[in-house]
Amino acid sequence: MAASPLSQPSPRPSSTSGWIGALERTARIDAQPERIFPRVIDELAARHGAAPALIGTDETLSHRELAARQNRYARWALDLGLAKGETVALLMTNRPDFLAIWLGITRVGVRVALLNTNLRDRSLAHCIDVAAPRILIADRELAEAVASAEPHLVKRLDIVWQGMGADGASLSEAAAGYSEAPLQDGEGPAVGVRDEALLIFTSGTTGLPKAARVSHHRIMMWTHWFAGLIDAGADDRMYNCLPLYHSVGGVVAPGSVLLGGGAVVIRQKFSASAFWRDVTESGATMFQYIGELCRYLTVAPPDPFERRHALRLCTGNGMRPDVWERFRDRFAIPRILEFYAATEGTVSLYNVEGKLGAVGRVPSFMARRSPALIVRHDVETGLPLRDAAGRCVPAEPDESGELLGRLSSKAEHSFEGYTSAEETSRKVVRDVLQPGDAWMRTGDLMRRDVQGFFYFVDRIGDTFRWKGENVATNEVAEAIGNCPGVIEASVYGVAVSGAEGRAGMAALVIGPDFELEALHAVLAERLPAYARPLFLRIVPTFAHTETFKQKKGALAAEGFDPSRIRDVLYVCLDDRYRRLDPSLFKEICEGKLRL
Template identity: 60%
Template structure:
């Protein structure tokens, strides 16, 4: 396999791959091949292996705590024994609501070691939104950090399920986790104690808003965890000497599995920041002597726009890895901060293929080398915005896009063995079926719909164009317009609401905007307070447009394309416009001078 892959790399595509590129692919192939040879080896086992080799080396570090490999291995086994004592075994779900910290990793690694499934809850959610995500997972237990107990309390009146609550970090609580954990010893689990768990068992539930509707819980098997970690370990060339800076939410697949798993697999160190701070970023990179960091594109843009700092080029970074780095930010980011190499990629939590820009082509999200096309079968098909579906020909088959033509990216759903093209779906089968296309190019075939528009350039690189449907991305988070509209419609004084994303100069993604039909009693200040208790900050509409009525299509669907095109420019829009003002803590009238400030980037959003 490795020899054949090497030969394929040397003869692949028009231009020969640089040695470093070839080595990256070979490393990833060799690492992930081990998954098939050792299906009972999980990520927790790689930690135990490094504990034997380098017990005192740092595994996880943060401001509040740090674990060596020996300490992390003991912590994992402590949580595993706690789980067994509570009857948590294969298929039993535990929800986890906790900010970024090393113990977060120890918790889910320990619970999943004995077959439990851990649902990673978004820490920005409250009330009914949080309750929905808990109910989707239907957990038997929930672990809640002390500082997030208020958020959990706000959800309980909306819950249909009744998980057993365990408070983390509150030693005085009657339902505290500390006392229960203290009873369970942290010696290595014996073979007799440990249930049989393989890579094909479910490990995590990670939430994604997808392209429509409320957040969905995607099933993530141990195979996917090991595959994500293995591919990135190889592609970034991670070693035990590396230290990665991770300031992304670790309830997400990138921040919580890719960044952390790739370094734990390599025996390196993970620095976990509680949240991203542009002011503190470079100081942290230098203080922790990081060699790698994980980004999302919005983070890079924030750093480019931030004032210069003394540490921004005094680092030892050798590579930045992430997704969503726009072409117009890429080169400025790399040059200003002296980043030797950028590895951009494309993937989704529930998706069945990935793209990797190993060559460092600015603005591209990756490409599929010919020798790996069978492992990650992907295609771009023509898309009809009127129907919201791919275009089909006279025979009922989808139509592939030509080079340079934008279409929806889809991935062929393959057999379970070897992991190629696997689609593990969501907790609710109906939602899984809605993400699938059937009879695409041949009778009986099935493909996963990404909901993303892409095009492929002349070199074979894929380039991201836009999201399909109502979902838009803001502040690094996918926002489901229907969920926001439902929340708005329940606010006193709101008759009807249409939610969509609009482009904002000098900002990545699309900001939320809502067109509202309101009663005479409608109160803007009350709306702002209402949304603050029901939606996370990134999902609250940044712009408002008050209308007499909403336009509908012939099939009585909301017509949004004109609204999106007109945006929030008062010279184009005749309706009253408002924008959320951080300084006043409410919505303020949006006039021409204020629009000019927003367009220049002089108004903080």
């Protein structure tokens, strides 16, 4: 089955139908507090039986087999003596068994901490210590990672291995003898939607990862809400190459499709060269993206399979405007559903209409239900700006400010926080609009246009101030992305001796057709003078987190000193970029050159 090439963008679908579908799917969650997602998996097994549910590289599980496996793991956990409220850590690569394990263990009230398979040594030990698990379930393929962390652990771990080893023992063998039938009432503790299910770690782009608490209610809301938005059906297959230890790849993408009776195509990782062939041959109808994956595909060489797929929808977050149209038109994508959310967040936004570059909109009939508020941001303090009465100041239309999420006693508007009480308290701001109210800080700068569409501007901390003006690194990176020959750009602020604020600097990965003059012309056309990067650094590649976020910290710390940096550097002087050498650097530091 192949998609027909698109000569023009498809008409926008009805936004009302998407919202109504999401509302209908989530309507019963609070009314059935004992109906957690593992119970839903049992319901799906009875309904869809032998239809495929999880399609991995090495095995495929039907809906019935997924339910059977989760129930065996649940009974194994009970027999092991794991008690409600205790924690099990899970370190496993992308595969169907990953989902079956956490579904089964959380079914009996045990919390599962999903560990990042890319971490090693002290970073991995930190995450394990934060979770404080009673046992660690680890993939034998990751034995080296476990060994690297063990010397740094506060407490020795009991490890249960999954996969064949020298002794032949594995979790799957230990659980094989248990019943695969749904658990009966009274078999194990009572578990409801308000109980904790998972610990999911942040990416740790600005420090060590934090463990966000995720309740069964949050899992039910994520999965059912997205199932309604994407209108998942039994014929759908979601292509998922995102890490299963994160909320989107491990909960939203698989859960939303399983609810409709469809299947999830699980891959170990993203491969730009193999992507379109795999999507086509797997019969995928949907793709869960992170914006950087789409950008990688748009700069990849032509692929004979890139317009032969059956995709009807791509959904995800972080699709930059400069990538959106190229991705849609080159690969004949009928519909893009961009959204904004965070694992620990209380506010989420959905671009159901497909508005170019927007992360979402709150329709009028949802306005009272929405917790979203944008307030003015003080770049100097990094906090919301307060007026004379001590209240935060709502941003005007098209004015950038920090997005806040209102907190209340309703489960969907409660901040479940982190394992660290200190980290949790840092995210809460009070007396925002009236005395005693409480809101969660997202740490993201947004703007809202007169039509009500929200646009991501930047992360707080990435924005810097130069020449008395605030500069959003994300917007500068988008402008640079329109320059021929730029493969990837990272923008950040650097301190300049004798100057207030931070000057803009861009690290670039470039192709053979890159020209400095062309870059300068593009920036002069698209950006005000204060926002144009004063310094350039040509790098061979970037370091990224596992969710493809750029690691800017080391680049910003190195600044623009040619004695510390082996990469080629440039500075903008006299309206053109010139090679930055030690003598020119010295003149800048001594204040002899006007920047």
